[in-house]
Amino acid sequence: MREGSSVGGRATGAMGVAPHALALLALTLLAVVATWPLAANFTTALPSIPAERGQDVWQNAWNFWWTREALLARHANPYRTDALFYPLGASLYLHSLNLPQSLLGLPLLPAIGLVATYNLVTLLMLVATGYCAFLLTRYVSGSAPAALVAAFVVLCSPQRLDELRQSQLPTLSDYGLPLALLLALVTVRRRSWRWALATAAVVLVAGLSSWYHLFHLLILFALLMLWEAAGAYRRSGWAGARAALVPWLWIAGLSALVCAPLLLPATVEAATAA
Incomplete structure (x- = not known):
């Protein structure tokens, strides 16, 4: 057997x-x-x-x-x-x-x-x-x-x-976009900060490949977050919408944290050059 x-x-x-x-x-x-x-x-x-x-x-x-x-x-x-x-x-x-x-x-x-x-x-x-x-x-x-x-x-x-x-x-080299979207969806479904951390790591890799990819991910994540929140609102009202936003806050916070060491000097350089 x-x-x-x-x-x-x-x-x-x-x-x-x-x-x-x-x-x-x-x-x-x-x-x-x-x-x-x-x-x-x-x-x-x-x-x-x-x-x-x-x-x-x-x-x-x-x-x-x-x-x-x-x-x-x-x-x-x-x-x-x-x-x-x-x-x-x-x-x-x-x-x-x-x-x-x-x-x-x-x-x-x-x-x-x-x-x-x-x-x-x-x-x-x-x-x-x-x-x-x-x-x-x-x-x-x-x-x-x-x-x-x-x-x-x-x-x-x-x-x-x-x-x-x-x-x-x-x-x-934009493999990070579909991979980050996949991991974000898994994070939302499983509501796990570990998957959110994996998503943030891929966001960093995408941004290091090209800053354009980071901007594109911001747009895609925002649209997907709004879609998820709207669906949760229709099903469960404001309480459901707030709960749906939690995994996205994990992703946003962890992504900002891992990208900060490069985003901050890049932002300073852009502001100085301007």
Whole structure:
């Protein structure tokens, strides 16, 4: 009896993993096809149109180098550099440093070089965003096929492919948006501060990828919070609406707390520059 239960449990676990493995495989193949001929020139070319609109490729490649230089060679804050505007240096708090992806490149740079690192991270970001869209859609709809269609649409959307041609790696790295929305929904359903903390951590990662993602999440969270509060009000009046706001207050407070060390100097810099 126990043996049968164990076998049944393993089979159920395998069935649970299979949709995710198939989704990742399909998204990886789709990313290679959508970016072709990038894979054929993986170590010799960067994904960029040869015009002014694609010039950001150089600053995004520089981000990989500078993050490694600052953290491993100089043991310094990567958001401050003297490699620009020497000898005065420059603050990078308002610069799209794309820190999470640059950190991902730390072990890759000495192993495969800058060009291949840039290209590999680009493909990983496409797959990651598609997969996070898959997770969000599956959670909301309960349908793996529908989630896979949504992931394909997100990965191959005209805006995303245009961002790829313009070498906008920071904005292309928006996997944090669907993932943060998913975790926020789980927080609301389970009413757990631990899930709120996980949501805040993803909000931080999204903001570190690009400040635009943080602004987009603020808008999305506000709309979703109002929707949840309105539904609770219709069901239970003001008491229900107030109760529905509690998980969102957890998310807001924890997100502000984890983002403050970077948001505060960025805000000061923006105010000073203005």
